Amino acid sequence: MDTGSHLLFGATLAGLALADPAVAAHAELQHAVLAAALLGSHAPDFDSVMRLRGPYAYIRNHRGITHSLPAPLVWAPLLGLPIAWLFGAQAWSGTVMLWTFIAVCFHIILDLFNAYGVQCLRPFTRKWLHLDALCLFDPYLFAAHGMAVLLWLFDYSRATAVFEFVYAMTGAYLLWRLVVHRKVLAKLCAYYRTEASQVTMLPTFLGTAWQFVIDRGDEYMTGYYQFGRVNEAAYLPKAKPDSLTEAAKATMASEGVRAFHRFSDRIHVNVQDLVDGYLVTWSDVRFWHHRRMPFSAAVTLDRNLNVLSDRLAWNKKSWEPPFV
Incomplete structure (x- = not known):
C-alpha cells in the first residue's frame, strides 16, 4: 500500500500493543513499541533506495527480497534491538522485536492484497504473487485507522478497545474483499467460459466496480464489472513471440x-513508424484504464533497428487510476 497508510497502520499497531499490560504500564516500552511499529511498517519499502540506481533497478527489486519470506525474521532484531536500547527498554527487547515482526508481516500482507504484488515466497520462488483485492490506497481502512489514532491522541479512555475493534474489523474487511473478488472472478469465468488463471482483476477506488483483463489466446479483452453487469472496453493483440515484428524483436535486449x-505477464506491444525510425512500446495490460496502459517500456530505434533510447516508467500521476 502507499507509504502514508503503512505508517498509519504502524501507529495503530502501537495502540493495539497497549492491550499488553507490560506495554501499558511502562512509558519507555510504549515509546519503543511505537518507534518499532512505525519503522517496521515501513521497513520493507526501504528498497526504494534502489531508485538511486535508476528505474530499471527499482522495478527489478521493489517488493522483492525486502518483502520475502525470511524478511520479517531479519527486520525484527535488526530494528527491534537497537530501538529497545535507544529507549531504555532492553528488559523488554523481545516485546519490541515481536511488534516489529508483526508490523513487517502486516505490511507484506497488505501489499499482497494489491495488484502490483510481492515476491513474498522468496527464496523458494521469484514469482510475483498478488490477490488483486485492494487498491494501493484503501479509503475505508485509512478512515477507520485514522479515527482510532485521533481518539488515542485526544486521550480517549477506551482507546485500547477501539484498536482491538478496528483490527478485528480490518481482518473481517480483508476477508470480505477476498470473497467479493472470488465471486466476481467466478461470474466472469462462467460468463466467458474461461479459466480463472486467464483473468486478472483490479478494484476501482471505492471498490464498487472491477476492471478486468481476459486472456483469449491471441488477444486480451478488457472491461468493467459493476452491479452484476459486464461492459467490454477493448480488444488488444497479445505480444506473442512468433508474431513480433523485427522492430519489436530488436528491443528485446x-x-x-x-x-x-x-x-x-499480460503484455501488449505497439510499433509506431517514425520519420527516422520506430517507437516500440511494451505495455502491461493489467493496468489499463480508459484505453491507456500507463505502465510501459518505450524504446526508440533508428531505421537500422539500433536502440537509441529506452524508458521504463509509470506514465501517470500517483493520484490517478489505476491505484497500484
Whole structure:
C-alpha cells in the first residue's frame, strides 16, 4: 500500500500493543513499541533506495527480497534491538522485536492484497504473487485507522478497545474483499467460459466496480464489472513471440524491456513508424484504464533497428487510476 497508510497502520499497531499490560504500564516500552511499529511498517519499502540506481533497478527489486519470506525474521532484531536500547527498554527487547515482526508481516500482507504484488515466497520462488483485492490506497481502512489514532491522541479512555475493534474489523474487511473478488472472478469465468488463471482483476477506488483483463489466446479483452453487469472496453493483440515484428524483436535486449518482462505477464506491444525510425512500446495490460496502459517500456530505434533510447516508467500521476 502507499507509504502514508503503512505508517498509519504502524501507529495503530502501537495502540493495539497497549492491550499488553507490560506495554501499558511502562512509558519507555510504549515509546519503543511505537518507534518499532512505525519503522517496521515501513521497513520493507526501504528498497526504494534502489531508485538511486535508476528505474530499471527499482522495478527489478521493489517488493522483492525486502518483502520475502525470511524478511520479517531479519527486520525484527535488526530494528527491534537497537530501538529497545535507544529507549531504555532492553528488559523488554523481545516485546519490541515481536511488534516489529508483526508490523513487517502486516505490511507484506497488505501489499499482497494489491495488484502490483510481492515476491513474498522468496527464496523458494521469484514469482510475483498478488490477490488483486485492494487498491494501493484503501479509503475505508485509512478512515477507520485514522479515527482510532485521533481518539488515542485526544486521550480517549477506551482507546485500547477501539484498536482491538478496528483490527478485528480490518481482518473481517480483508476477508470480505477476498470473497467479493472470488465471486466476481467466478461470474466472469462462467460468463466467458474461461479459466480463472486467464483473468486478472483490479478494484476501482471505492471498490464498487472491477476492471478486468481476459486472456483469449491471441488477444486480451478488457472491461468493467459493476452491479452484476459486464461492459467490454477493448480488444488488444497479445505480444506473442512468433508474431513480433523485427522492430519489436530488436528491443528485446534493451535493459528497460528486460526489466519489464521480468515483472509483467499480460503484455501488449505497439510499433509506431517514425520519420527516422520506430517507437516500440511494451505495455502491461493489467493496468489499463480508459484505453491507456500507463505502465510501459518505450524504446526508440533508428531505421537500422539500433536502440537509441529506452524508458521504463509509470506514465501517470500517483493520484490517478489505476491505484497500484
